[in-house]
Amino acid sequence: MAVGGECRLADGRMVVVRLAGPADVPAIAKLYRDLSPESFARRFHGGRAAPSLLARLARIGSGTVCLVAAPAADPGQLAAEARYIPMGSGTAELALTVLDGYQGARLGHLLLQALMQHAREGGLERLRAIVLLDNAPMLRLLQRYGCVLAAATEEFCVACLEISVAGGMPGWPPDSAGRRVLVERRGWFEGRQVTALRAAGNDVRQCLGPLHEVRACALLSSGQCRLAEQADLIVNLLPADDPDCAAVLAAHRRRWPHRLAR
Secondary structure (H helix, E strand, O other): OOOOOEEEOOOOOEEEEEEOOHHHHHHHHHHHHOOOHHHHHHHHOOOOOOHHHHHHHHOOOOOOEEEEEEEOOOOOOOOEEEEEEEEEOOEEEEEEEEOHHHOOOOHHHHHHHHHHHHHHHOOOOEEEEEEEOOOHHHHHHHHHOOOEEOOOOEOOOEEEEEEEOOOOOOOOOOOOOOOEEEEEOOOOOOHHHHHHHHHOOOEEEEEOOOEOOOEOOHHHHOOOOHHHHHOOEEEEOOOOOOHHHHHHHHHHHHHOHHHEOO
């Protein structure tokens, strides 16, 4: 998606997406302030904040790439904001905010596409998001791009998800330590086996497997999956009675039988 031009949303409204700068910080803080309590909690994992804190949260630090979307007819009123902050090893942390009145109109999808393009051009490989499990819109959005659980789900409510900026499934960062273990398992939580693998010093990535209603499995649709290709060990815990899950296991057995856990 081209930044700087008008975009039509799913409901017909027109917005302009552009790069943000320091002069946009007050408008971004106002966007945060105008969120409903539920949307604010999903975005910031807490309750309402004082204006001084909102101003700090809205700042655009060195290295941060920030995009904003405004109604074409009212460019001073922001409808959404998306940003990433580089973390090293080809990874940046992603954050996305959409005003309540614009949620469900695919504005988040448009902003994420534009942000991914900037990340690719900037030499990044993956974007990471820390998401509350009750933030269903953000979870669905990331699942459309093929997300992977990159860390244990904290306190049974906060997931650490990564997506590739180049499409397909994200792989491991180059400085990954320990064996690279791909676990294929439904659900947001690990279970004892996965916890033990992580505790043993392995770098574990957890894939939810084929999700027909959200996105086709990259391994089944294109024959390529960075997670499986780069893994030292593949632990398949997907339901055997699901035809797509069975097809994933068959593909592993055909291509990487020596990597499959017994």
